[in-house]
Amino acid sequence: MQNRPEKLINDGVRLDGRGADEIRPIKIEAGVLNRADGSCYIEWGGNKVLAAVYGPREAHPRHLQDPRKAIIKYRYNMASFSVEDRKRPGPDRRSVEISKVSREALAPVLMLEYFPRSSIDIFVEILQADAGTRTTGITAASVALADAGIPMKNLVSAISVGKADGEVVLDLIREEDNYGEADMPVAMITETGDITLLQMDGNLTEEEFIKALNFAKKGCESVYKLQRRSLIEKYEKSCSD
Amino acid sequence: MSEEVVIPGCFLGESVTAGEGTFVEENRVYSMVYGLVKRDKKEVEVIPLSGKYLPKAGDLVIGKVIESTFSMWILDINSPYDGLLRLSNYPKRIEKEDMQKEMRVGEMVITRIKEVEFPMRINLSMDDRKCAVIREGVVVEITHTKIPRVIGKGGSMINLIKKKIGCNIFIGQNGRIWLSGSDKKIELAAETILKIEREAHVNRLADRIDRFIKEKKKGKGKNAK
Amino acid sequence: MSEDILSEVRRDYIYRLIKNGDRIGGRKADEYRDVSVEKGIIARAEGSARVKIGNTDVLAGIKAQIGEPFPDTPDKGVIITNAELVPLASPSFETGPPNENGVELARVVDKGIRGSKAIELEKLCLDAGSKVWIIFIDIHILDHDGNLIDASALASMAALTNTTLPYIRYEVGEEDEALLIKDTPIATTCADIGGEIVFDPCLDEENASNIELTVTTNANGDISGIQKRGAGKIPFGDISQIVDSSRRLAGELRKKL
Numbered sequence: 001m002q003n004r005p006e007k008l009i010n011d012g013v014r015l016d017g018r019g020a021d022e023i024r025p026i027k028i029e030a031g032v033l034n035r036a037d038g039s040c041y042i043e044w045g046g047n048k049v050l051a052a053v054y055g056p057r058e059a060h061p062r063h064l065q066d067p068r069k070a071i072i073k074y075r076y077n078m079a080s081f082s083v084e085d086r087k088r089p090g091p092d093r094r095s096v097e098i099s100k101v102s103r104e105a106l107a108p109v110l111m112l113e114y115f116p117r118s119s120i121d122i123f124v125e126i127l128q129a130d131a132g133t134r135t136t137g138i139t140a141a142s143v144a145l146a147d148a149g150i151p152m153k154n155l156v157s158a159i160s161v162g163k164a165d166g167e168v169v170l171d172l173i174r175e176e177d178n179y180g181e182a183d184m185p186v187a188m189i190t191e192t193g194d195i196t197l198l199q200m201d202g203n204l205t206e207e208e209f210i211k212a213l214n215f216a217k218k219g220c221e222s223v224y225k226l227q228r229r230s231l232i233e234k235y236e237k238s239c240s241d
Numbered sequence: 242m243s244e245e246v247v248i249p250g251c252f253l254g255e256s257v258t259a260g261e262g263t264f265v266e267e268n269r270v271y272s273m274v275y276g277l278v279k280r281d282k283k284e285v286e287v288i289p290l291s292g293k294y295l296p297k298a299g300d301l302v303i304g305k306v307i308e309s310t311f312s313m314w315i316l317d318i319n320s321p322y323d324g325l326l327r328l329s330n331y332p333k334r335i336e337k338e339d340m341q342k343e344m345r346v347g348e349m350v351i352t353r354i355k356e357v358e359f360p361m362r363i364n365l366s367m368d369d370r371k372c373a374v375i376r377e378g379v380v381v382e383i384t385h386t387k388i389p390r391v392i393g394k395g396g397s398m399i400n401l402i403k404k405k406i407g408c409n410i411f412i413g414q415n416g417r418i419w420l421s422g423s424d425k426k427i428e429l430a431a432e433t434i435l436k437i438e439r440e441a442h443v444n445r446l447a448d449r450i451d452r453f454i455k456e457k458k459k460g461k462g463k464n465a466k
Numbered sequence: 467m468s469e470d471i472l473s474e475v476r477r478d479y480i481y482r483l484i485k486n487g488d489r490i491g492g493r494k495a496d497e498y499r500d501v502s503v504e505k506g507i508i509a510r511a512e513g514s515a516r517v518k519i520g521n522t523d524v525l526a527g528i529k530a531q532i533g534e535p536f537p538d539t540p541d542k543g544v545i546i547t548n549a550e551l552v553p554l555a556s557p558s559f560e561t562g563p564p565n566e567n568g569v570e571l572a573r574v575v576d577k578g579i580r581g582s583k584a585i586e587l588e589k590l591c592l593d594a595g596s597k598v599w600i601i602f603i604d605i606h607i608l609d610h611d612g613n614l615i616d617a618s619a620l621a622s623m624a625a626l627t628n629t630t631l632p633y634i635r636y637e638v639g640e641e642d643e644a645l646l647i648k649d650t651p652i653a654t655t656c657a658d659i660g661g662e663i664v665f666d667p668c669l670d671e672e673n674a675s676n677i678e679l680t681v682t683t684n685a686n687g688d689i690s691g692i693q694k695r696g697a698g699k700i701p702f703g704d705i706s707q708i709v710d711s712s713r714r715l716a717g718e719l720r721k722k723l
């Protein structure tokens with residue numbers, strides 16, 4: 001593991017040259033996998049994440065079926081080679097929790113009542129990790145769900161915000177995540193302003209918290225535009241052959 | 242491109258009738274799927290670009306027998322829900338021991354969605370003259386949302402294929418298409434249909450398909466566009 | 467939190483009450499049930515506490531061991547928090563490894579304690595790189611009537627303030643020492659029921675709600691942990707008011723420690 005840089009922020013400039021409220025470069029591509037019903041690939045700073053959606057399909061085992069609506073399964077999985085020290089494959093406590101809150105972050109927009117007894121399965125693979133993997137995963141999963149033709153009220157956009165060297169910063173990089181004072185992943189339905197994921201590790205004053213929340217809102221708005229564009233682009237590409 | 246593509250949650254209008262693929266919130270109509278907007282005089286709907294087939298009563302579909310129990314066959318109908326064809330809905334009286342002879346596991350069947358019961362129990366029937374077990378030809382599968390393209394306006398596309406290639410085609414609403422005729426004709430028809438699925442949104446698709454078939458028949462240009 | 471299925475009439479009743487500004491048990495929206503904290507009840511544990519919030523009953527025990535630090539933090543002790551939703555507490559709890567609810571519960575408690583720096587991990591280091599104290603916080607849910615997180619966080623904090631590190635037993639010192647506690651993070655949880663926010667939801671209220679928010683605050687009012695749970699959404703504008711109420715209610719709960 002690398003050592004803590006002496007300063008995370010120098011005169012308002014972060015290690016990767018960004019200002020406090022700037023996001024990393026993000027590239028989103030919808031419909032990248034063949035077998036899946038919907039899929040999405042994101043490169044977000046140093047993160048590389050694939051999301052696939054299968055379904056609605058019959059829920060297994062049967063006792064999981066809900067006669068009124070579809071159930072959602074969400075599996076967040078980090079590849080063993082995605083981080084510096086090899087991660088032992090398979091679910092650990094962190095990924096179990098992330099899978100749960102991510103599923104709950106997407107649930108508010110999914111119109112599950114159209115597909116009773118079925119299951120909508122979302123698989124998120126973190127191929128390369130550089131802080132903010134759960135929010136990158138949710139952002140990708142949201143696009144993959146739309147790509148799969150699942151009825152939804154809107155897209156969910158997500159980003160992380162936190163505090164490093166005493167400053168509130170948007171879209172943390174690994175060093176800020178490791179050595180900073182707080183990490184707060186947020187997911188939102190950007191157009192309505194509703195929050196669907198909110199977690200915070202670390203320590204923030206109320207003033208910092210409010211500032212962070214507003215940074216996150218701004219960030220989600222930018223992410224939403226990119227998600228939208230990825231889907232429009234996928235369609236346009238299919239027309240221009 | 243004249244088509245308007247939307248993602249879920251797009252505002253579509255205020256005093257309009259909400260058609261398929263849309264939802265209403267506080268009198269405002271929004272898209273609920275990723276798809277193409279279709280506006281009529283009063284109604285707006287969104288045709289999804291992808292998604293699973295949801296069985297509708299009356300639809301003719303092609304099912305695959307996946308199980309045969311003591312009183313019914315269970316058919317995979319390319320949907321999240323299996324279809325149930327009960328002996329009582331079978332056109333002729335047969336003994337339970339003979340069920341295997343009528344329809345074997347793995348066979349494809351043209352069947353009709355008789356009714357959709359809560360919660361999505363799908364009852365099938367054979368009471369349409371087109372219903373039959375498929376024992377020749379080939380069944381190809383495409384995304385069911387592209388079926389309207391394969392049919393074309395007023396059946397124009399499907400008639401074009403039938404006429405130019407000269408094979409029989411039956412289109413199931415669930416995205417399965419049965420082709421019968423000589424192997425050569427089946428092969429070309431299948432290729433043509435997959436091309437339509439792939440290029441469903443390209444302008445002047447009928448012209449392209451017409452050209453494609455002509456070139457294929459001449460046996461040149463494997464990658465004819 | 468629970469997968470208990472609430473009958474429709476019960477759900478309607480809870481909604482109706484809350485819409486009319488009332489609540490099961492006649493509580494106000496921001497009123498906790500009776501809270502009791504009993505410390506030092508397990509003699510074999512380094513620290514322990516039993517917390518009851520209404521009928522919810524939680525026991526937290528602390529065990530300390532000597533072990534190796536994590537390679538990336540050689541000069542810091544280790545805290546490991548674990549929660550067991552044991553089947554004696556609810557018909558919906560099953561035996562086996564912790565499910566996602568148990569995992570989430572433990573992690574929310576754990577993050578609150580870490581975020582507040584209530585325990586100075588550096589002080590748990592005996593020999594950098596080879597020997598540190600490992601503090602196990604084990605939470606046993608005994609009776610489940612909702613709001614397990616607040617009860618578990620309070621029990622854990624109470625147990626930590628009651629903890630003595632066994633230097634003599636491990637032959638690493640002449641005298642046992644009380645664990646140094648620098649802050650007292652308190653978790654408060656609210657549920658949204660039909661657009662109304664109620665704190666300390668009981669089990670029926672939790673089952674009638676599809677969204678809960680836990681906010682952990684420190685003695686000085688800073689926030690040291692947040693977790694939204696459930697398949698619902700929270701309007702952006704509601705958050706800061708919830709945080710304000712959380713801080714105020716945490717102040718009251720802190721007095722019970």
